[in-house]
Amino acid sequence: MNKWFRNWQAAVAVLVTIAVLGIFMAGSPSRGIADSVKGGESYTGKTPKYIFMFVGDGMSYPQVSSAEMFLGQQAMPGKITPKQLNFTRFPTHGALMTQDSSSFIPDSASTATSLASGHKTLSGVINMDETKTKEYRPITEDLKAKGYKIGIITSVPITHATPAAFYAKVASRNDAYDIGQQLAASGFDFFGGGSFDQPTGPEKDQPHIFEVVKNAGYKVVNNKDEILALNSESGKVVAINPELDGTAMDYEIDRQAGELSLADFVQKGIDVLDNPKGFFMMVESGKIDWAGHANDAAASIHDTIAFGDAIQKALEFYKKHPNETLILVTADHECGGMTIGFANTEYDTFFNKLQPVTMSFVDFGKIFDQYRKTVTRDTAKLEDLQDEIKAGYGLTMADLSDYEIGLLRKALDWSMIPTEERKYTDQEKILYGTYEPFTVTLCHIINNKAGLSYTSYSHTGVPVPVYALGLGDELFDGFYDNTEIYYKLAAVTNIKN
Template sequence: MFRIIKSVQIVLIAVSLLLTSAVTAQTSKQSEYKGAAPKYIFFFIGDGMGLSQANTAEAYLGALNKTNGIQKLNLSSLPKQGFYTTYASDRFITGSAAAGTALSTGGKTTVNTIGMDAKRQKPLKTIAELAKEKGYKVGIVSSVSIDHATPAAFYAHQPTRNMYYNISLDLSKSGFNYFAGGGFKNPEGDGKHIEKNSMANFGMGESKELEDKEPNSMKIAEKRGYRFVNTVKDFKKLKKGDDKIISIAPNLSGGSALPYFIDQNGKTDISLAEFTKKGIEILDNKDGFFMMVEGGKIDWACHANDAATVIQEVLQFDNAVAEALKFYNKHPEETLILVAGDHETGGMALGFSGSHYSSDFAVLQHQKLSYEAFSDLIKEYKKTKEGNYKVEDGLALVKKHFGLGDTEKKLALSEFELKQLKAAFEKSMNYKKEMKKDDQFYLLYGSYDPLTITACHILSQKAGIGWTSFSHTAAPIPIRSIGVGSDLFVGFYDNTDVPKNLMKLIE
């Protein structure tokens, strides 16, 4: 027995020494880096994108090609891989503001704080601000509003993410060269109330009329030399050398964000990839550029546990990464590409207890619109029917837009699933705000329309996907990289180390 215990101790000591030496080697590699600074830096952040979100998209593509495996995304082709922890200074499960600040400044802060220390007293310099000081042109691109938590963390310094008006003033104060994607949430002020409805951060909830309007922050941006572009025609006219551009999507959905990729129209909408491609064209110059691109609605779709929409948002994000890779292939000795995430959302798992070991990711192709668009249909139905609701109508809408109940699509409904949908329809038609206070209601539907979320859950389960939360999780996040200095981003470390290493490279 003594010999066995002794042998186990020796093995544990050996493993400990190996891990210690690996960490030491990584730390040494970071501190001793003497290579050139990258001339072109792409920093992609998939908001809410953990390992599962990307892998689910790959499994979906594999299923469409009738393989029992995956089809790799562009981002998975990046050769250097790492993971990092995400906790905030005041909470183990972080929020987008604290995580964005960690990734932009290298400093831990409190949940909801933008670009400031944990006490919300001291502004922290961001990697984008440092890049500008060093002569790089700077671009910030996002599929959500450009004053949302993650993009804001690269140019703003405010005590709370909900101070959208102050954040939008910081935007034009930054002097960055290119902003693109969503619009401004509150360009005429936040009013005497800071929005307490957290769902407003996910593009949901009614906007409020302001009694006391502030000077319009978009007008202030124009006075500071910025030009707004918000049509497809004018967007296409933008060219290399254009400066101080704020390009806003022509069609904005809830929360002043781009429509979900699954809902976009290729002729009248501008995708995240197109905004990225145009950013490369505008920013490219002899002194180089830094561009942060956020796939912000991956997070929103994960909050709603909408697997099909999550996949499409990951694919839109990956299309943007593809544009950076095209540029990299022309400038491999001068370019660094990082693909990261701020946190995981939803506790998305490639496996559901009810499906045992079965997966059928291809069924997700039968969902034709996002949870947001379907919720809008339910609202319209409720409004037009004026109390004359029929459960058969709800089931017909679910069948039309999710495929659920269509036996030809292998989406027959069990008796239990039908019962779930019927109960959810009744709750949707008789919804009252006080229902949100009920624990059972929240565990079933979160803060979303009951019929919508139930349809999303049943389709996810038929695909073999499980969800544990309507919120963020603390899972470590993968980071992938290629190019100049990419060796610094290999290993397992903290999210604050990412910008610290970027700053070393730029310095």
């Protein structure tokens, strides 16, 4: 046997071994490529008595990381060190694919349905199939049947798509009155945060939804002292923030001292729901999404930080019940195509430029509306608004380049045309979306100076993160479909599906 033949034999032996090992590993259930079969989760650990599920609407990695970089720059100017939010330090980290039955770019109705009941459906549909005839059962119903108390909290309307997916089944997310009626009929224990859309129905001819909710046995509370006095003896409660912008809570950046925060509602939810049989609480931060639609990076960052503050309340509870609690933090989809990096700032960021921003596009828009009433399209001048721009965004005329001043002059001119008479070309659609041209341009300028930018006024199709801490957290690692969140939660809570 010559040397060449022996080497050839050895090579074959090695190849056969690799092939056999490969087949063995592919068949191994423990590690390797994730199984995409739904409901394949097995969990033999202890069932958590207390479950928190936080949903950052419109929150993917750029929203989380920009908040951490902003905080890092604030705490350690000049250092390239993010200051991590509490939830990104959780022991388990996974990521979700978010496409729905309509599009790779989904909405909150379908994605919250996937999280709550484990099914894909069309954008706009809540807990029903694509034919809008078959209903899906959110996990909250099974948990309620098992004896858990159920809490639903949001910073946007309580009838909005994400919270609704945890208690309602409707063919259209726009049917807010129907959703409100289903809230009343749910029998769930605590609803908190924003108010009801369409309170007297789409035609304004129905009994006020507060009466419907009261008749179903709920206490409706919308004054701060009464909300702060709520406790485990309060019975079934709907607690509505007395300070609202429409039916949603204010952006965190606009929240005044003494105004209730999302964290306050989580604390009250804990106070009301705490009982020996346990509870499930879903908390949505809805305005991370709204800030994304409006391309308002400062508002997005402040609401993401406030989301962390709300999660802190759950963490404090976890520290008292470490062997009985699961905390999940995830999202439904990204919004705005936010990214860290802008053509003109190349490899740098300047998060310090966002520190002087004192208000959201909503509050600046109110100031701008006042100004608009005092001038005409011919008399409006950028220079008139110098003080307001300085107060809102920390920018003086000297801080603005000729290019930026040109953008603002053009936007001001468009803003002076009544909305219904604005005939946009593609260029204006890209520049302003459906927002006030002048205000959204100021947001773009301050974002870009900070080294941030957006690609859209809508959602995008990028994956979103999952962070988990506590009993069963190990099930939530890996990269998987958003419907798996339901199956993993069902496995952890021993719900058969």
